[in-house]
Amino acid sequence: SIRRRMNDSDTEANTKAIDSLLNFETVKYFGNETMEAKRYDASMERYEKAAVETWTSLSWLNMGQAVIFTVGMAWCMAMSAREVAAGTQTIGDFVLINALLMQLAVPLNFIGFIYREIRQGIADIEQMFGLLDQPAEIVDAPDAKPLQVTGGNVVFDDVHFAYDPDRVILSGVSFEVPAGKTVAIVGPSGAGKSTLSRLLFRFYDVTSGKVLIDGQDLRGVTQVSLRSAIGMVPQDTVLFNDTIQYNIRYGRPSASDEEVAEAARQARIGQFVESLPQGYKTPVGERGLKLSGGEKQRVAIARTILKSPPILILDEATSALDTNTEREIQAELDRVSKGRTTLVIAHRLSTVVNADEIIVLERGRIAERGSHSALIEKAGLYATMWNRQREADEAEERLRKARASDEFGIVVRGRRAGEPPSPVD
Structure with a gap:
């Protein structure tokens, strides 16, 4: 559907933007800023086209619904007016029918709005439902201990x-x-x-x-x-965009501040951290970019020491x-x-x-x-x-x-x- 194409285009544009921002150094190494901007613009152009089609179709639907309600109300009021002229209805009956039609139009119009929103919502979360429906590759055995x-x-x-x-x-x-x-x-x-x-x-x-x-x-x-x-010290240490303390404590979230500091000292990074203005509350930046390779590895070692596997x-x-x-x-x-x-x-x-x-x-x-x-x-x-x-x-x-x-x-x-x-x- 048009809504799915709009969602796919939006996802593609966001993916390219995040990819180029995370790898900004590589982009600058090769001087490809213009190329990345063009790639993003192309994705946004597809998103814009799909979005225009989506909102245009919704506008036509809303207009059609309004026309149907208006024509229906006009026809009912015309029929009531004819009955008043024929003497089979009174002016009060005409006013009552008009009031009832107005009261009926509001919930009917609201039902149509709710229906459209539900359909759009289903299209928006379709991918999430597909992900949730995927069976886990590795599951515990029923009798696992x-x-x-x-x-x-x-x-x-x-x-x-x-x-x-x-x-x-x-x-x-x-x-x-x-x-x-x-x-x-x-x-x-x-x-x-x-x-x-x-x-x-x-x-x-x-x-x-x-x-x-x-x-x-x-x-x-x-x-x-x-x-x-099991504890792991990998080649590429993954650090979260949070503080040094948070990244060390990730090995054992229930650890106290004193235990985190002791793990850092055992990993020979405690003195360095304590010399920083913010100490253990120092942010490490996106992917730990504010730390050197050796410092990131010491944080990983401290994290493993804290886990004590x-x-x-x-x-x-x-x-x-x-x-x-x-x-x-x-x-x-x-x-x-x-x-x-x-x-x-x-x-x-x-x-x-x-x-x-x-x-x-x-x-x-x-x-x-x-x-x-x-x-x-x-x-x-x-x-x-x-x-x-x-x-x-x-x-x-x-x-x-x-x-x-x-x-x-x-x-x-x-x-x-x-x-x-x-x-x-």
């Missing part, structure tokens, strides 16, 4: 999984994370590393096989109890940070994970050398497993990845030193100060 965590032992038993039946993500993955130990998952991009954390949180159910915590199949426990037992997942928690910040954050993560069952999903292999076991995934299967030293001696996929990353780190360190020297005038655009420029210069 709360998860009982005794030690935090995690087992993946012959796990197969695919988001799409035509593209298998995990195939026959089996490993154990003993209680209180740290197991690292590494491998090339697309190997299925992050999928393991989603299965452990039970965002999805395995296609076949089992995921167990202390011998309890995740499909047989309640989702609330499962997720309350027996099982911890570190999903590439330092991959987006520079080398110095990575070392500082990694030291905090090592301290937080001590004594907890920890599953580390890592891109930078330097962060997992101390893991009790390292599992190398390749194309959804376990290619290698063992300690860091054993995998290096094996000279397989892990050793190849390690050597490549070490070479990249060494090159980055040389570049950093060169830039530092350049600040003092020793290195100028790739040549020593005082040296004559090359022909290509």
Whole structure:
């Protein structure tokens, strides 16, 4: 209908506006402000056209209804006037009929208005009804029980999984994370590393096989109890547009101000927060833009400390940070994970050398497993990845030193100060 097209156009315009505003830096990097404005204008033009059609149709409907009422009343009054002229009705009867028609017209007109509003309302919330009618992908079993965590032992038993039946993500993955130990998952991009954390949180159910915590199949426990037992420090920390205190307390909403401050101090961010003019009431901005990458990760660590889960997942928690910040954050993560069952999903292999076991995934299967030293001696996929990353780190360190020297005038655009420029210069 016209109303649905108007709603769709409005949604499209709002989506494009929000998308360009949230990614304003990318828009400015490429100088595409004019292009984004044109895209938004095109969506608004479609909305305007649909809106004009909607209100035009309503105007015609209102006018038609008014004409019908007016013609009907005029006809009834004419008939009554003829009866008065014929002497079968009195003037009082004529006035009474006129008053009754006026009283009848008002509720009939109101009923028509209510009917139109209901039809428009149904069209407006049609998408919401469609969303509510969608069945949940993951539901608790009728006999599901709360998860009982005794030690935090995690087992993946012959796990197969695919988001799409035509593209298998995990195939026959089996490993154990003993209680209180740290197991690292590494491998090339697309190997299925992050999928393991989603299965452990039970965002999805395995296609076949089992995921167990202390011998309890995740499909047989309640989702609330499962997720309350697991903490996550992700790669991209999501912060709400609220205060630092609110974002830390998100790990345990019932925590007191003192507990929030203690968690921040343990995450080594308390001193920084307390030095701010507004302290823990400092707003972090949209998506935490007012904090640096390292500060956001420390807030995420404080949030996890406050939750105090027996099982911890570190999903590439330092991959987006520079080398110095990575070392500082990694030291905090090592301290937080001590004594907890920890599953580390890592891109930078330097962060997992101390893991009790390292599992190398390749194309959804376990290619290698063992300690860091054993995998290096094996000279397989892990050793190849390690050597490549070490070479990249060494090159980055040389570049950093060169830039530092350049600040003092020793290195100028790739040549020593005082040296004559090359022909290509």
